[in-house]
Amino acid sequence: MATQSPARGMSREELLALPVxxxxxxxxxxxxxxxxxxxxxxxxxxxxxxxxxxGNAYRVITADLHRLLGLALEPAAGPGGPRQP
Structure with a gap:
């Protein structure tokens, strides 16, 4: 008799490797x-x-998933890097 493995989410690495x-x-x-x-x-x-x-397909923006899961990346600094106080 085959047993089903419990549903599992994705690892942090898998989540960060997702396309846009x-x-x-x-x-x-x-x-x-x-x-x-x-x-x-x-x-x-x-x-x-x-x-x-x-059409008949559903798509989800990966950045929205990252935000919901607390994986949102900090915005990149503009040209010249971060400002110094």
Whole structure:
């Protein structure tokens, strides 16, 4: 008898390696949301981050996932680096 392994999210390294936008299944995995629940939330406009509908496909901006998960990167310093007080 096969046993199912518990759903697991993604490691920090996996999250930081994601492309700019991901499909809903990848976002669900990152947020440890089941597939059915994730799609139901997206259809109800209740997903934890903004979901883009492109034809029949759903996409999530990775930066939104990073912010929600506390992985948001600091903005890069402009030319000349950070200002000194």
């Amino acid at each position: 936008a991901v499909d809903l299944d990848t976002a669900n995995k990152a947020l440890t949301i089941g597939r059915s629940t994730g799609y139901a939330l997206a259809k109800q406009d209740a997903y934890p981050v903004k979901v883009l509908r492109l």
